Each structure stands twice: as C-alpha cells, then as structure tokens.
Amino acid sequence: MFTRFGPPILVTLLMVATGVAFVVTEQLKLEPPTITSTRVTKEFSPTCRCNTSKARIEFSLRRNERVTLSITVPPEHVVRQLLGAAYKPPGPLHVVWDGRDNTGRLLPDGIYRVRVYLVNERLTTMLPNIIQLDTQAPKLTNISVSSHTISPDGDGNKDAVHIRYHLNERARILLFVDGKLVEQTKERAGKPGKFDWKGMADGRVLKGWHELTLKAVDHVGNESGASEPIPIRLRILNLRPGRIRVSAGNMFRLKISTDRVSVRWHFNGTYGLTSGRSLVLRAPSTPGRYRVVVRSGPYRARALVIAR
Numbered sequence: 001m002f003t004r005f006g007p008p009i010l011v012t013l014l015m016v017a018t019g020v021a022f023v024v025t026e027q028l029k030l031e032p033p034t035i036t037s038t039r040v041t042k043e044f045s046p047t048c049r050c051n052t053s054k055a056r057i058e059f060s061l062r063r064n065e066r067v068t069l070s071i072t073v074p075p076e077h078v079v080r081q082l083l084g085a086a087y088k089p090p091g092p093l094h095v096v097w098d099g100r101d102n103t104g105r106l107l108p109d110g111i112y113r114v115r116v117y118l119v120n121e122r123l124t125t126m127l128p129n130i131i132q133l134d135t136q137a138p139k140l141t142n143i144s145v146s147s148h149t150i151s152p153d154g155d156g157n158k159d160a161v162h163i164r165y166h167l168n169e170r171a172r173i174l175l176f177v178d179g180k181l182v183e184q185t186k187e188r189a190g191k192p193g194k195f196d197w198k199g200m201a202d203g204r205v206l207k208g209w210h211e212l213t214l215k216a217v218d219h220v221g222n223e224s225g226a227s228e229p230i231p232i233r234l235r236i237l238n239l240r241p242g243r244i245r246v247s248a249g250n251m252f253r254l255k256i257s258t259d260r261v262s263v264r265w266h267f268n269g270t271y272g273l274t275s276g277r278s279l280v281l282r283a284p285s286t287p288g289r290y291r292v293v294v295r296s297g298p299y300r301a302r303a304l305v306i307a308r
Contacts (some may be wrong), residue, residue, distance in 0.1 A: 046135065237256075
C-alpha cells in the first residue's frame with residue numbers, strides 16, 4: 001500500500017510545505033522592519049571638548065525588544081558594548097558613544113560600525129551608517145602678511161593686512177588679536193589661501209602695535225595650536241608731540257603720521273592743506289592755550305600748543 005501511494009503523498013506534503021514556507025516568507029517581507037528611522041553621527045572628535053565630542057546613534061523600535069548594541073571594527077570585531085540585552089519599549093532609542101573601548105581607553109582614529117542584536121527576534125543588524133573617529137587637528141602653515149603696518153582709514157592704501165596661509169584639510173581659521181578672538185572665516189578648502197583683516201575689533205578700529213595669532217578648527221572641532229605672534233602696527237592718523245610749549249609768535253613743527261597723500265589742518269582760525277609729513281606753524285602773538293587739529297578722512301588728531 002505504501003509502495004503504491006507513498007510517493008504521491010510525499011510529493012503532496014512537499015508541495016504543501018513549500019507553499020507554507022512561501023506564504024510565511026512573503027508575510028515577513030510585507031511586515032515592516034523592527035528598526036526604523038536610523039540616524040548616526042558621521043564624524044566626531046572625542047578630544048575636542050565641543051558639541052561634536054560624541055557620536056549619537058538613534059533609531060526607533062516598532063515593538064518591545066531586548067537590545068544589545070555594540071561598536072565594531074572590520075571584520076565585525078566588537079570594541080565597545082553600549083547596551084547589553086537592555087529592555088527597550090517601542091519608540092525612539094538614543095545612545096551616545098564617547099570614542100572609547102570597554103576599558104575606557106580612547107580608540108584610534110578610523111572607521112567604526114554599529115551592530116544591533118535584537119534578542120527576542122534573534123536578529124543581528126549592522127546599521128548601514130559608518131562613524132569616522134577623527135582626533136587629528138588641521139595644520140596651518142606658511143603664514144605670512146602683506147605688511148606689518150596698515151592704515152585702515154578708507155583711502156584704499158594699505159587699508160587691510162592680507163594674511164596668506166596653507167591648510168592641509170578643510171577648516172575654519174580663527175584670528176586672535178592680543179589673545180582675543182576677533183574674527184573667524186567660513187570653512188575653507190585644504191590648500192593655500194588668504195583673507196584680509198581691516199584692523200577691527202569689537203566694532204572699532206584699533207590703533208598702535210598689536211600681535212596677531214591664528215588657529216585652524218576642522219568641522220568636528222579639532223583645533224590646531226596658535227601660530228607664532230605676528231606684530232602689526234595700525235596707523236590711522238597721529239600728531240606728535242601731543243603737547244608743545246613755544247614762545248608767543250614763534251614757529252613750531254609737528255610731525256604727522258598718516259599714509260594719506262594730504263591732510264587738512266585747522267589752527268587758531270586758520271585752515272590749510274598739507275601733503276608733507278610735518279606741519280610748520282606760527283604760534284599766536286598772544287600767550288595762551290591753542291589746539292591744532294588735522295583731519296584725514298573721518299579721523300582727527302589734535303595737539304595742544306601752549307604759547308608763553
């Protein structure tokens with residue numbers, strides 16, 4: 001009997017089993033995934049002491065799960081376990097990684113992956129996102145300036161210092177004056193470049209001698225050391241000496257420091273224009289205190305003349 005009907009029965013059972021397996025497989029395909037809405041930090045620097053010092057790993061669970069979450073390096077070698085069969089309800093799950101292994105040691109720069117094991121489903125998933133750990137600061141070299149003396153008075157002559165540099169990677173450049181941050185550029189490509197500084201700090205034009213230093217910061221917060229200080233003199237308009245004593249009716253001389261071709265002067269009701277770097281005037285015959293005023297564009301300088 002079995003010899004006669006056995007083979008047809010086996011064939012029938014095999015077809016039924018194949019059909020059931022096909023239906024189950026198709027249902028699994030139609031069933032939404034347990035892990036959705038994955039977001040993982042692409043690059044970070046655990047040494048930068050900034051808001052990019054940790055990698056953030058986020059995804060949503062469709063149902064209750066016990067989750068093991070690990071950081072791995074190829075070929076799937078676990079270097080840090082962030083969750084160990086932890087119960088998590090449906091909804092968003094947020095974990096951060098500080099770039100260290102299970103012993104607290106900082107891991108080397110490189111590419112890392114996130115592995116998720118769902119205990120209930122016995123399912124291991126490698127998230128498609130990679131994490132780049134980067135602790136190398138950008139290198140800012142070959143720094144030079146167009147001049148060590150500028151005169152930002154708006155005449156188009158040395159109104160700014162042109163700062164040249166070389167970057168080895170994309171980064172922002174920070175400009176410090178006497179140790180205080182006064183400007184920063186947008187992110188710039190890793191190649192030779194330049195930018196200008198017009199002598200401004202806190203909304204005003206500086207005067208006198210100052211020291212400029214530069215730093216570079218990449219997009220994950222790694223910051224280079226400060227460059228060697230660069231002395232810069234900001235000369236707008238100066239009149240020296242600021243106070244002079246002279247006998248009434250005698251001639252006296254004042255030195256003018258400016259890069260303008262000419263400046264205007266005013267003294268004791270008299271006006272004039274000079275193109276030199278000194279101003280020779282006669283003191284009034286009446287003893288007293290008088291002011292000399294010179295003008296260079298929007299700027300003024302004064303000296304007190306005491307006629308005796």
